[in-house]
Amino acid sequence: MKQVAIVGGTGYGAIELIRLLQGHSKLEITKIISHSQEGQRLEETYPHLKSFVPIPMEELNIHALDQEVDIVFFATPPGVSKQYIPHLQSVQCIDLSGDLRLDSPETYEMWYGQEGAPKSLLDEAVYGLSEIYSEKLSTARICSNPGCFPTASLLGLMPAVHHDLIDLSSIVIDGKTGVSGAGRKQSAMTHFSETNENVKPYKVGKHQHIPEIEQYLTREADQQAYINMTTHLIPMTRGLMCTIYTHLKSSVEPSYIHELYSNFYQNHPFVRVRPQDHFPATKEVTGSNFCDIGVHINERTGQLTIASAIDNLVKGAAGQAIQNANIMNGWNVEEGLQLIPMFP
Template structure:
C-alpha cells in the first residue's frame, strides 16, 4: 500500500518514513508540505538521500485518493480537521497524529486547543487509537485519532490499577517530562539551545491540551469521572518521555501484587514491558522503539503507588503507534515493521 504523509517536514513524518521504509506492506507515497512544495524531500533531510527523494507537493484530495490507500496527517492542531473530511469522503483511510479528533466534545476541544473544532459528523467517526486498549474498534475504523505522546505514557501507566478499584481516583498526580523534539521542528524561544541546554522547565501548568484527553479515556475505562493533577516539563534531551505517576491506594497491597496485576493486564501486548520489581525504566532504554516500559513501586509507609512509564515520544508517542494502528486496520500482525531493538547507548 502507498501511504501519503501530510506535514512532510516535521519530526513525526520523518519517523513515519523510517518505519514505512522497513515495513513489508507499505511504501512512501505522496509527501505533502504546502510551505515547501517543489523542494526535494532529501534536500530538507539529507539523511534520506537515495531513500526518499521525491519532491514535496501541495494538498490535493483527488490526487491523494488516486495515488494512495492511506494518509498520515502529521500536521499542527487545527489543520487536519479541514483536510480529513475530503479524504474520508473519497474513501481513503486517515490516521491523524494531531489532536483534532481526540476529544469527543467540540466545545472542549475549542477551549483547550484554541482552534475551531472538526465537524461533529467526523468527530463521531473517529476512533481513539490507543492500540493496546481499543484494537477491535481500530480494526474497523477509517479515521484513527492517534493519541498524544504524554497521553499514551500516562494512560498506559494508569489503566491497570484503575481497573482494579484499588486506586483513589482523586489522588492521581502525573509528573511528566519530555525531550525537546516534542515541541516540533519549528523555531521558537522554547527550543532555542541557550534556553533549554542545562535547564529544566515546567510549562503549561494546568493548561496542557493532553489533560482532557487523559481524563476522557481514564473516565471511560474506570466508569467514573476522573480529574488529574498534570504537570509537564521540558528537559535538555532530544527524545523521550517519562511520566512519574502517583496514586493513593485504598487497600494495603505489595509491589509484587501490583506487578501481577500489570503483567496480567498487558500479557498479550508485545510493546508493553513491565519491569521486574525493583527495576525502574529510563528513557534511553526505549529510544527509537515502539515500547512502553513500566516500573512499579508501592511505598508501604504511605500506601502510595508510584508508576514510572517511559516511551519515545516520536515513536510510541506518535509515528510508531500510528504504524501499529495501520497494522491493526489491515489485519496484519501489529508488530509488523516495528520490531526494532531500542538504540543504546
C-alpha cells in the same frame, strides 16, 4: 503493498514515519505532501535522507487523494486535519494531530483555542491507544492517534484503573519530555543555549493533553476523573517519562500489583513491564515503539507510583500510528516495528 501519503512532510512526525516505514513490508510511501515546500525534495531540508525518498513533495489535492493512495497519515499542526479528513471517503486516515482526540468540540475549543472538528467526524474516529482499543481499531477507517503524554500516562494507569485499585481524585502526573516534542519550529523553548543544562515546567495547568487523559480515564472508570499534571522540558532530544502518583483504595501487596500489570500486558509486545522494583529509563526505549513500565508501592503511605517511558516520536507519535495501521489492516501488530532500542 499499500500506498501511503504523508501530509505535513517536513515536521518531525513525518520524518519519523519515513524512518520507520523504510522497514515495513506492506506499506510504501508514494506521496509526501507539504504546502510550504512543494516541488522540493526532502533531502534539501533533511540531508540525513539523502539516497532515500526520491519523490518531490507535492501540494495537497485532497480530492485526488482518495483515488491515489490507500492510507493517509496526517502529521500536521492543530487545525489542519479536521478540515481535510471530511473530504476523504475511502482511504484510511491516521491523524497524528490532536484534532480528533476530544469527544466534544467545546472542550477542544477551550484547550486548543480554535473551533473543534465536526461532531460526526469526532464520533467516527477511533482513539488509537493501540493496546487498549485494538478491537475497535481493527474495523476503524479513521484513527485519532494519541498524544505523547496521554500514551505514556494512560498505558501506565489503565491496569490500575481497570481493576479499580486507585482513588481517581488522587492522580498526579509529572511529565518530562525531550525537546523534539516541541517540533521543529524555532522558539525560546527550543533554543539550545537556554534549554541545555536546564529543567523547566511549561504550560502549567494549560497543557492540551490534560483533557485527553481525563477523557479516557473517565471512560475506563465510568466516573469523572481529574488529573493534576505538570509537564517539564528536559535537556534531551527524544524520550518522555511520566511519573504517576496515586493513592490505592486499599492496601495490596507489591507483588500483587506487579503481577496484575504483567498480566494486563502479557499479549501486548510493545508494553514491557519491568521486573519488580526495577524502573524504566527513557534511553532504554529510544528509537523503538516500546512503552516500558515500572510500579512501586510505598508501604508507608499506601501510594502506588508508576513510571512509564516512551520515545515521544515513536510510541508517542509515528510508531503508534504505524501500529494502528497494522491493526486496521489486520496485519501483525509488530510489522515494521521490530526495532531494538538504540542504546547507548
